[in-house]
Amino acid sequence: MRRAEFAIEWALFACALVSVGTTAGIILVLTVETLAFLREVPIAEFLFGTEWTPLFATPRFGVLPLVAGTVLVSAIAMLVALPMGLLSAVYLSEYAPPRLRRTVKPVLEILAGVPTVVYGYFALLFVTPLLQRVIPGLAGFNALGPGIVMGIMILPLVSSLSEDAMQAVPRGLREGSYALGASRMQTSLRVVVPAALSGITAACILAVSRAIGETMIVAIAAGQQPRLTWNPLVPIETMTAYIVQVSLGDTPQGTIEYRTIFAVGMLLFLGTFLLNLASAWLRERFREVYG
Amino acid sequence: MIKVRAERLNFYYGATRALQDISVAVQPNVVTAFIGPSGCGKSTFLRTLNRMNDIVPGTRVEGRVLIDDADIYAPGVDVVALRRRVGMVFQKSNPFPKSIFENVAYGLRINNMAGSRSELAGRVEESLRQAALWGEVKDRLHESALAISGGQQQRLCIARALAVRPEILLMDEPASALDPIATQRIEELIYDLKQAYTIVIVTHNMQQAARVSDYTAFFWLGRLVEYDRTDKIFTNPAEQLTEDYVTGRFG
Ligand SMILES: Nc1ncnc2c1ncn2[C@@H]1O[C@H](COP(=O)(O)OP(=O)(O)OP(=O)(O)O)[C@@H](O)[C@H]1O
Numbered sequence A: 001m002r003r004a005e006f007a008i009e010w011a012l013f014a015c016a017l018v019s020v021g022t023t024a025g026i027i028l029v030l031t032v033e034t035l036a037f038l039r040e041v042p043i044a045e046f047l048f049g050t051e052w053t054p055l056f057a058t059p060r061f062g063v064l065p066l067v068a069g070t071v072l073v074s075a076i077a078m079l080v081a082l083p084m085g086l087l088s089a090v091y092l093s094e095y096a097p098p099r100l101r102r103t104v105k106p107v108l109e110i111l112a113g114v115p116t117v118v119y120g121y122f123a124l125l126f127v128t129p130l131l132q133r134v135i136p137g138l139a140g141f142n143a144l145g146p147g148i149v150m151g152i153m154i155l156p157l158v159s160s161l162s163e164d165a166m167q168a169v170p171r172g173l174r175e176g177s178y179a180l181g182a183s184r185m186q187t188s189l190r191v192v193v194p195a196a197l198s199g200i201t202a203a204c205i206l207a208v209s210r211a212i213g214e215t216m217i218v219a220i221a222a223g224q225q226p227r228l229t230w231n232p233l234v235p236i237e238t239m240t241a242y243i244v245q246v247s248l249g250d251t252p253q254g255t256i257e258y259r260t261i262f263a264v265g266m267l268l269f270l271g272t273f274l275l276n277l278a279s280a281w282l283r284e285r286f287r288e289v290y291g
Numbered sequence B: 001m002i003k004v005r006a007e008r009l010n011f012y013y014g015a016t017r018a019l020q021d022i023s024v025a026v027q028p029n030v031v032t033a034f035i036g037p038s039g040c041g042k043s044t045f046l047r048t049l050n051r052m053n054d055i056v057p058g059t060r061v062e063g064r065v066l067i068d069d070a071d072i073y074a075p076g077v078d079v080v081a082l083r084r085r086v087g088m089v090f091q092k093s094n095p096f097p098k099s100i101f102e103n104v105a106y107g108l109r110i111n112n113m114a115g116s117r118s119e120l121a122g123r124v125e126e127s128l129r130q131a132a133l134w135g136e137v138k139d140r141l142h143e144s145a146l147a148i149s150g151g152q153q154q155r156l157c158i159a160r161a162l163a164v165r166p167e168i169l170l171m172d173e174p175a176s177a178l179d180p181i182a183t184q185r186i187e188e189l190i191y192d193l194k195q196a197y198t199i200v201i202v203t204h205n206m207q208q209a210a211r212v213s214d215y216t217a218f219f220w221l222g223r224l225v226e227y228d229r230t231d232k233i234f235t236n237p238a239e240q241l242t243e244d245y246v247t248g249r250f251g
């Protein structure tokens, strides 16, 4: 009995070790390759350069066009996901009858499970052509279509996590508000949402981090043209899409071109890591308030 | 004259009947105490008087509750307006996660009673004074209400309810978390308020019921056993059950 327990404990520990080890390995490889990259390209040129042409004869290694592409698509996604996600969360948590909430939530979670490649083709073959009818100047590859589709993809995440945060607000607070003659709208917006704010913020940050890291949709539908622009109608390239492009290409290992993907990957990793950390910290704080 | 009248009120949580055929008439400008053992339905009944149970899923009311002779459960009644007239202090204190000031100002703001900044500040101060809390919080009005003690939070909830000046004030064990001095202040407040308000108070403290109330209702297992003048209930009750309870001979 003792021995069996010991074996189980050890097996569980080994599983944990595998995932921790993998993460550590990823960080190690990213760090080593990024340092090798930075030996050839000064960090200032990498971070603040405005041209990204590593595969050209005269290569330039300014990452800003890729960052701009990522920010642009993510911003469009958040413009779609945040307002709609929050409104649907308020509706589900404060207005919908419990039966409806119980059926809608699993459906939302299924939506979150659709493979992103499906969303990518949806953006390329359906949303962009649809948008082209109203926006004549829209290119076949652009930031707008994938941004909107990414927003739709992230919406369930925002909605579901925000709704969880609002549900965690004690009923007594709502009653306190109703007892003073507040309407449902006033109670929702002035008591429940502020009380759930750190949880909602955590959900939004997580959504931003998802948007930044999202790869398939932009690789398929946003184009492969790194350019420093805020115009959502032209082809661009995001950090993730660039990594896909080079990984799938025939760039030889060990070259500077090859190392760019690790440097870009490192930047991506740091960005999303910090955002996830912020999100986790906020959720923790929220738990402290209503333990 | 009658302020609040319940007529053959039954209340259900799902299939369980928590209140059985309650009929009672509460007079204006007096203090009515609800007493009875834990779980007998005091809070449930109190919460039917401002329709607070509406927001508890799966509950059902039968019978009528009349306030100023109008049935508050009639179709088309404006529940929001009703709750403005019938204030409530909850058994479990529930300050909003806002500042002390904003907690008291909340009811005024949502009911468009805030007025100018100085009017609002005056009203907040007045309410906090009435609830015997002003002295303790006047220097930290803009700190979080969650940072003050449990007893202070309860008085804050009383201040919050008073700020909108309801006609009827329902208080569910308002003094259960308070020390003797704060309790005494609250009892004095209740005494002062009854000139202008109709007050219903739930309490487990027999002495408190005897001190503050004019009428007392004794509940037992979801029924109203006896309802009479407080001195009668405590000195010469009609029912054996009531006598056993108020004298502490209850099993
Ligand atoms: N939300 C609820 N769902 C189901 N049953 C409930 C609910 N609230 C109360 N009850 C039940 O209704 C009955 C009356 O409860 P109520 O809270 O009114 O009692 P009380 O007299 O206020 O007790 P206490 O003195 O302990 O506060 C109890 O049997 C209780 O278990």
Ligand SMILES: [Mg+2]
Binding pocket: B042, B043, B044, B091, B172
């Ligand atoms: Mg109670």
